[in-house]
Amino acid sequence: MFIYREVEIRKADETAAQNGLSGNALMETAGRSLFLRIKEILNKNSRILILSGRGNNGGDGIVLARYLNQWGYKVDLVFPFGEPKSDSASEHFRYYKSVGYSWSTSIGDGPYDVIIDALLGVGTRLPLNQSYQDLLKWCNQQHALKIAIDIPTGVLADRGEADIAFHADYTFSLHGFKPSTFLLPSNTYFGQAESIDIGLPQDAKWKIWSEKNVKRTMKKRGSNSHKGTFGTGLLVAGTDEMPGSAMLAGLGAMKIGIGKLVIATTPYAASIIATRLPEATYLHDGLNKLAVGTFPDGIRAMAIGPGLTDEKLIDQVLENVWEKEIPLVIDAGALGKREFAPRKAPIIITPHPGEFSRLTGLSVKEIEANRLEISSQFALQKNVIVVLKGANTVIAFPNGTGFINRTGNAALAKGGSGDTLTGMILGLICSESDITSAIANAVYLHGLCADELVKEQNERSIVAGDITNVLGRVMNRLITD
Ligand SMILES: NC(=O)C1=CN([C@@H]2O[C@H](COP(=O)(O)OP(=O)(O)OC[C@H]3O[C@@H](n4cnc5c(N)ncnc54)[C@H](OP(=O)(O)O)[C@@H]3O)[C@@H](O)[C@H]2O)[C@H](O)CC1
Numbered sequence: 001m002f003i004y005r006e007v008e009i010r011k012a013d014e015t016a017a018q019n020g021l022s023g024n025a026l027m028e029t030a031g032r033s034l035f036l037r038i039k040e041i042l043n044k045n046s047r048i049l050i051l052s053g054r055g056n057n058g059g060d061g062i063v064l065a066r067y068l069n070q071w072g073y074k075v076d077l078v079f080p081f082g083e084p085k086s087d088s089a090s091e092h093f094r095y096y097k098s099v100g101y102s103w104s105t106s107i108g109d110g111p112y113d114v115i116i117d118a119l120l121g122v123g124t125r126l127p128l129n130q131s132y133q134d135l136l137k138w139c140n141q142q143h144a145l146k147i148a149i150d151i152p153t154g155v156l157a158d159r160g161e162a163d164i165a166f167h168a169d170y171t172f173s174l175h176g177f178k179p180s181t182f183l184l185p186s187n188t189y190f191g192q193a194e195s196i197d198i199g200l201p202q203d204a205k206w207k208i209w210s211e212k213n214v215k216r217t218m219k220k221r222g223s224n225s226h227k228g229t230f231g232t233g234l235l236v237a238g239t240d241e242m243p244g245s246a247m248l249a250g251l252g253a254m255k256i257g258i259g260k261l262v263i264a265t266t267p268y269a270a271s272i273i274a275t276r277l278p279e280a281t282y283l284h285d286g287l288n289k290l291a292v293g294t295f296p297d298g299i300r301a302m303a304i305g306p307g308l309t310d311e312k313l314i315d316q317v318l319e320n321v322w323e324k325e326i327p328l329v330i331d332a333g334a335l336g337k338r339e340f341a342p343r344k345a346p347i348i349i350t351p352h353p354g355e356f357s358r359l360t361g362l363s364v365k366e367i368e369a370n371r372l373e374i375s376s377q378f379a380l381q382k383n384v385i386v387v388l389k390g391a392n393t394v395i396a397f398p399n400g401t402g403f404i405n406r407t408g409n410a411a412l413a414k415g416g417s418g419d420t421l422t423g424m425i426l427g428l429i430c431s432e433s434d435i436t437s438a439i440a441n442a443v444y445l446h447g448l449c450a451d452e453l454v455k456e457q458n459e460r461s462i463v464a465g466d467i468t469n470v471l472g473r474v475m476n477r478l479i480t481d
């Protein structure tokens with residue numbers, strides 16, 4: 001499942017056209033593929049209104065209207081803002097008329113059972129003028145099934161800002177998803193978003209990390225493996241006031257399959273955690289010891305931050321471990337504004353939007369409206385891997401590629417769930433060989449556990465400690481030979 005920005009879509013179209021696959025042909029494929037998918041959710045007796053704009057989004061609507069007419073559906077094709085003006089749409093309109101189907105520039109009496117929005121697509125500029133706004137308000141008031149083509153009119157393709165927008169039940173995006181499908185507030189207008197193949201080769205920098213990816217990259221362990229195979233992780237977390245954060249992260253690491261875990265924490269926190277996590281070993285006064293240069297042997301990866309507050313000590317620890325060639329996960333209390341000096345081994349930061357706002361100096365609103373692009377730029381500039389948490393967690397890599405995770409729900413909006421995720425990431429980067437899929441799988445599984453939990457109990461009652469209780473069960477479903 002691929003995600004494309006407007007410029008990438010235009011480039012793909014241009015390359016296809018230069019090599020013999022014209023815009024007209026793509027529009028035909030788009031309209032026909034839309035017809036084949038949309039007819040699955042239509043009733044043959046439904047009255048269907050297709051609202052077509054003057055650009056190519058409107059052209060897709062024209063081709064769709066032709067197929068619907070051809071197959072006997074009751075469809076009104078309406079151009080509320082005048083006849084098509086783009087080349088491909090105009091050609092398809094000419095053909096549509098030549099086969100004798102009807103069209104209009106004003107909406108009929110209705111009522112309509114289905115409204116299809118083919119007004120604006122990736123060519124949208126905001127704000128919309130008053131006549132668009134009035135039409136969209138009218139659409140949203142109708143008791144009809146609402147289907148948007150490519151993106152709902154009123155949202156942009158690449159950013160999360162929205163005007164008054166078509167409130168779709170379904171959005172069928174052509175070639176791949178557009179970033180606004182996953183941004184705020186735009187994503188509230190998409191309804192169920194699906195991607196429709198139009199025959200162009202898929203070559204996206206951004207992808208949705210899917211169940212298929214998890215199954216492909218996480219395999220059953222060999223019977224001759226031992227704890228050394230799965231590495232030793234160092235978790236620097238927890239204080240007397242916040243022992244739970246170290247426990248949650250520790251459970252995340254151990255229950256996802258780390259070989260051995262050393263938890264650097266306070267003696268008091270260790271005494272509490274050890275009752276629930278006797279499998280871990282403890283470095284008492286860990287933060288102080290690491291700050292003066294002590295470092296346990298044989299560590300394969302390290303995570304620092306959950307439940308920590310002493311910035312000075314954290315800075316000293318980070319300075320000491322910076323040169324060590326092990327992946328470093330930086331979270332929560334360790335996520336203060338820092339420069340991220342060049343480092344040989346990977347740095348993974350796991351901010352929520354508030355923490356990322358402090359790191360970038362941008363507002364939370366700006367981040368939410370543009371979380372893919374901002375994380376990607378930060379990853380590139382600082383040479384770090386960004387795991388920006390929240391609905392549709394973004395995982396951005398320094399090479400410009402990235403993943404969106406779609407598992408998870410509001411049950412995760414609770415203290416401690418981020419600590420659990422940090423532990424799970426530590427656990428997988430220690431125990432799996434490929435760091436890219438290890439991080440994505442940890443994020444996916446963390447969300448999937450929450451999805452599993454809401455099947456049994458209300459999201460309000462779920463606490464972070466429940467996540468790892470179902471981790472084994474969800475992994476059993478996904479991990480095969
Ligand atoms: N490869 C693919 O995925 C394909 C996608 N297709 C479809 O094409 C559209 C993109 O088509 P494009 O013509 O570039 O753009 P739009 O249809 O979105 O709209 C352009 C017209 O909209 C007018 N516009 C834009 N913003 C406003 C506004 N705020 N108010 C009023 N009018 C607006 C603009 O008018 P101008 O006169 O200002 O230029 C344009 O007329 C894509 O989304 C897919 O649906 C192809 O069919 C197949 C390949």
Ligand SMILES: [K+]
Pocket residue numbers: 057117118119120121148149150151152153
């Ligand atoms: K649209």
